[in-house]
Amino acid sequence: MSSNLRASFRGAIGSFKLDLEFSVPARGVTVLFGPSGCGKTTLLRCIAGLNRIPGGELHINGTTWQDARQFVPTHKRALGYVFQEPGLFPHLNVIDNLAYGMKRAGINYRDSVELRELTHLMGIEKLLRRPIQGLSGGEKQRVAIARALLLQPKLLLMDEPLSALDQDNKNEIMPYLEQLHSSLEIPVLYVTHDRREVERLADRVLLLREGQILAQGEIGEILTQPDLPFAHARDAVTVLDGRVKHYDARYGLSTLQIDGGTLDIPDQLGPSGIYKRLRIKSTDISLSVQEQDHSTILNRLPAVIWKILPTDGPSVNVLLRVGNMGEGHALLASVTRKSVDQLGLKPGMMVYAQIKGASLLGSNTTTAPRANRMTPLLESVQA
Amino acid sequence: MTETILLTLKLAILTTVILLLIGTPLAWWLARNRTWYKEIVNALVALPLVLPPTVIGFYLLLAMSPAHGPGKWLYDTFGLTLPFTFEGLVIGSVIYSLPFVVQPVRNSFEALGKLPLEAAATLRASPLDRFLTVAIPLARPGFLTGAVLGFAHTVGEFGVVLMIGGNLPGETKVLSISIYDHVESLEWGQAHLLSGGMLVGAFAVILLVTLIEKRWGRVS
Numbered sequence: 121m122s123s124n125l126r127a128s129f130r131g132a133i134g135s136f137k138l139d140l141e142f143s144v145p146a147r148g149v150t151v152l153f154g155p156s157g158c159g160k161t162t163l164l165r166c167i168a169g170l171n172r173i174p175g176g177e178l179h180i181n182g183t184t185w186q187d188a189r190q191f192v193p194t195h196k197r198a199l200g201y202v203f204q205e206p207g208l209f210p211h212l213n214v215i216d217n218l219a220y221g222m223k224r225a226g227i228n229y230r231d232s233v234e235l236r237e238l239t240h241l242m243g244i245e246k247l248l249r250r251p252i253q254g255l256s257g258g259e260k261q262r263v264a265i266a267r268a269l270l271l272q273p274k275l276l277l278m279d280e281p282l283s284a285l286d287q288d289n290k291n292e293i294m295p296y297l298e299q300l301h302s303s304l305e306i307p308v309l310y311v312t313h314d315r316r317e318v319e320r321l322a323d324r325v326l327l328l329r330e331g332q333i334l335a336q337g338e339i340g341e342i343l344t345q346p347d348l349p350f351a352h353a354r355d356a357v358t359v360l361d362g363r364v365k366h367y368d369a370r371y372g373l374s375t376l377q378i379d380g381g382t383l384d385i386p387d388q389l390g391p392s393g394i395y396k397r398l399r400i401k402s403t404d405i406s407l408s409v410q411e412q413d414h415s416t417i418l419n420r421l422p423a424v425i426w427k428i429l430p431t432d433g434p435s436v437n438v439l440l441r442v443g444n445m446g447e448g449h450a451l452l453a454s455v456t457r458k459s460v461d462q463l464g465l466k467p468g469m470m471v472y473a474q475i476k477g478a479s480l481l482g483s484n485t486t487t488a489p490r491a492n493r494m495t496p497l498l499e500s501v502q503a
Numbered sequence: 504m505t506e507t508i509l510l511t512l513k514l515a516i517l518t519t520v521i522l523l524l525i526g527t528p529l530a531w532w533l534a535r536n537r538t539w540y541k542e543i544v545n546a547l548v549a550l551p552l553v554l555p556p557t558v559i560g561f562y563l564l565l566a567m568s569p570a571h572g573p574g575k576w577l578y579d580t581f582g583l584t585l586p587f588t589f590e591g592l593v594i595g596s597v598i599y600s601l602p603f604v605v606q607p608v609r610n611s612f613e614a615l616g617k618l619p620l621e622a623a624a625t626l627r628a629s630p631l632d633r634f635l636t637v638a639i640p641l642a643r644p645g646f647l648t649g650a651v652l653g654f655a656h657t658v659g660e661f662g663v664v665l666m667i668g669g670n671l672p673g674e675t676k677v678l679s680i681s682i683y684d685h686v687e688s689l690e691w692g693q694a695h696l697l698s699g700g701m702l703v704g705a706f707a708v709i710l711l712v713t714l715i716e717k718r719w720g721r722v723s
Binding site: 168169170193194195196199200201203205207208209210211221224225267270271387 | 618619621622623625626627628630632633636637640641643645695
């Protein structure tokens with residue numbers, strides 16, 4: 121995997137210590153996840169050059185932003201930064217806020233195609249002449265995101281961009297983030313302590329604890345890893361990537377190839393060969409010890425029980441591996457303890473995972489993994 | 504009388520302009536710096552708030568005296584004498600009114616917080632650029648308050664002027680001295696006219712500033 125950003129920070133700011141080293145690929149969203157005080161925001165600020173840890177090293181696309189000899193100041197780093205608070209300039213209206221960075225980055229903002237496309241994508245094209253004071257929290261944050269992206273950065277840093285918003289504003293802005301997720305051609309580092317944002321936006325996760333990396337990996341692996349907290353949540357989800365095999369127009373069903381089986385999705389997902397990301401709630405999967413033929417549930421996958429994980433609720437999460445031999449993707453199913461006892465569920469046992477077709481539609485993220493991405497909506501936001 | 508009013512306005516305007524030029528970087532430094540000697544500088548700037556004007560005037564007079572010290576250096580190098588001149592008054596007024604400009608501007612800079620400036624840094628703005636295009640526009644209310652207070656305070660000063668300026672018509676005779684003169688000579692009518700004018704003027708200025716701040720406060 122070609123590495124786009126390499127960082128190593130070992131040192132202290134005041135009483136806070138960072139001791140970590142990582143790299144992220146040339147595109148995709150890497151979520152920095154952890155409890156407050158774990159150093160995720162500090163790490164992001166060090167990458168932006170807003171904080172300085174002596175002894176840090178940071179390289180992006182072969183350019184050095186920090187090493188033993190040099191420290192490039194923030195305003196000379198080709199990055200975009202979205203803060204927790206929008207940080208818009210109250211003395212300027214929306215268009216002047218958007219143009220502020222573009223002018224300084226040497227991008228002509230008048231007749232800018234990027235400006236037109238991005239304001240349309242973020243749903244703020246009607247707000248351009250408005251003063252900042254008149255905007256809702258969600259609108260402000262959308263303007264802030266557009267303002268950062270219009271710089272045509274080589275790296276986008278987002279520090280809990282939703283945490284200052286109420287639930288309505290969060291719900292309003294999430295689809296825009298998901299849209300961006302599938303169209304951005306640059307690496308994104310996204311800080312959050314909200315598990316739902318991880319599940320919906322992450323390609324990769326960097327789990328932080330006390331300034332160190334606890335775990336890192338692809339989203340599909342991290343969410344189902346038995347020793348990490350995600351798989352123990354009562355509303356745990358599985359995220360997996362599937363390749364579209366074919367579309368059955370008669371029933372309006374697309375067949376997706378996943379690791380260890382196939383799934384039928386009641387939707388036209390696009391041409392064969394493209395990748396779709398699915399999000400399956402553990403509570404939308406039920407288990408059966410025999411293959412029942414008479415049921416309205418379309419998707420019934422043979423699977424092998426790998427582990428039974430306690431949760432913070434009355435049920436347990438059964439961690440499965442899809443396939444007759446348990447060779448495929450991991451899957452989490454929420455089951456009551458009573459069912460575990462009655463069916464005698466235990467690791468190594470063969471079961472059938474019944475997935476409600478409808479739950480597969482809940483996936484909004486349509487990002488293809490690795491090389492097989494769709495054409496970007498916004499080619500202008502390339503590095 | 505017109506001469507006195509014009510001289511007073513000239514002194515106050517000039518002093519305010521100089522104060523904004525000196526006070527802005529000083530206020531910025533005080534607002535952003537974290538060194539230990541910052542509070543010493545701050546205390547020096549604030550001294551005129553508590554010192555009797557006559558004390559300030561006394562030391563200024565000594566410092567400006569062409570017989571010794573900085574005054575002698577000025578006289579020897581540039582042929583300048585400051586006591587009992589308009590230039591001397593300007594210098595005295597700048598020192599005397601400094602805290603009235605620096606404090607509100609500093610408060611405004613501190614109220615900005617880190618976010619707007621850091622946001623500007625991530626938007627490719629250099630430190631000077633951030634200061635000019637973000638900090639100064641957002642600190643508007645502080646500049647307005649500082650300018651008005653500095654102006655009004657200069658118009659009203661008496662002790663310092665008396666000590667270092669004296670009472671030379673057209674050179675150092677300002678309104679407050681003139682009122683004192685009129686009262687001393689029992690010219691009540693003249694004293695009433697000037698005092699009443701100052702009273703109304705001061706009230707109008709304060710009202711205007713309050714209204715403008717309220718409007719700007721809503722905006723930012």
